[in-house]
Amino acid sequence: QKEVEQDPGPLSVPEGAIVSLNCTYSNSAFQYFMWYRQYSRKGPELLMYTYSSGNKEDGRFTAQVDKSSKYISLFIRDSQPSDSATYLCAIAKAGGYSTLTFGKGTMLLVSP
Amino acid sequence: DGGITQSPKYLFRKEGQNVTLSCEQNLNHDAMYWYRQDPGQGLRLIYYSQIVNDFQKGDIAEGYSVSREKKESFPLTVTSAQKNPTAFYLCASSLNPGTGTDTQYFGPGTRLTVL
Numbered sequence: 415q416k417e418v419e420q421d422p423g424p425l426s427v428p429e430g431a432i433v434s435l436n437c438t439y440s441n442s443a444f445q446y447f448m449w450y451r452q453y454s455r456k457g458p459e460l461l462m463y464t465y466s467s468g469n470k471e472d473g474r475f476t477a478q479v480d481k482s483s484k485y486i487s488l489f490i491r492d493s494q495p496s497d498s499a500t501y502l503c504a505i506a507k508a509g510g511y512s513t514l515t516f517g518k519g520t521m522l523l524v525s526p
Numbered sequence: 527d528g529g530i531t532q533s534p535k536y537l538f539r540k541e542g543q544n545v546t547l548s549c550e551q552n553l554n555h556d557a558m559y560w561y562r563q564d565p566g567q568g569l570r571l572i573y574y575s576q577i578v579n580d581f582q583k584g585d586i587a588e589g590y591s592v593s594r595e596k597k598e599s600f601p602l603t604v605t606s607a608q609k610n611p612t613a614f615y616l617c618a619s620s621l622n623p624g625t626g627t628d629t630q631y632f633g634p635g636t637r638l639t640v641l
Contacts, residue, residue, distance in 0.1 A: 422566065448629060457616055457632035502569070513584070514630060518568035
């Protein structure tokens with residue numbers, strides 16, 4: 415079983431839709447969770463960071479973590495064509511030095 | 527204007543040649559990283575460095591080499607031993623290595639193509 419699983423998509427939605435992007439992970443040692451957005455042929459940019467179960471909101475974006483289910487989500491409200499990108503989840507372990515483990519990314523397409 | 531710069535943006539290499547990709551940051555971050563991104567593969571860690579003059583192999587270090595002589599610079603050399611070097615290479619840096627709260631910030635990437 416891979417450490418992080420993420421559906422590659424593409425996920426196609428109309429403008430204004432609520433988008434749900436998800437990752438599952440296998441190791442309960444992972445305690446820190448990030449979402450990155452990557453436009454085509456660009457470097458990833460950090461969108462959200464969280465370390466606790468529950469929701470964290472930033473504008474139209476909400477990151478949700480369920481540690482009991484080892485499941486993390488990113489919700490995008492009122493999606494815009496400019497949200498069309500690949501979204502990568504990244505997770506890190508607690509305690510000592512830990513590099514990030516990335517999901518393979520989900521491609522999102524928002525049509526006008 | 528703080529950030530991470532990578533050069534060149536596009537690089538073409540003939541088989542058997544070594545090439546060096548540049549990564550510079552002016553964020554005063556201690557840690558720097560190199561990733562390779564292939565379609566459908568996600569980001570895979572090549573090398574990382576937590577401090578000047580020290581670096582560690584990542585998951586796919588074979589055929590690559592790095593140096594960290596200065597805090598702000600972490601060049602990656604793709605050697606002729608790397609059998610399939612065509613990929614998108616991303617450099618990242620982070621402020622607090624050794625903590626789970628350490629978030630990484632990425633450069634714009636270099637696309638390497640072997641002719």
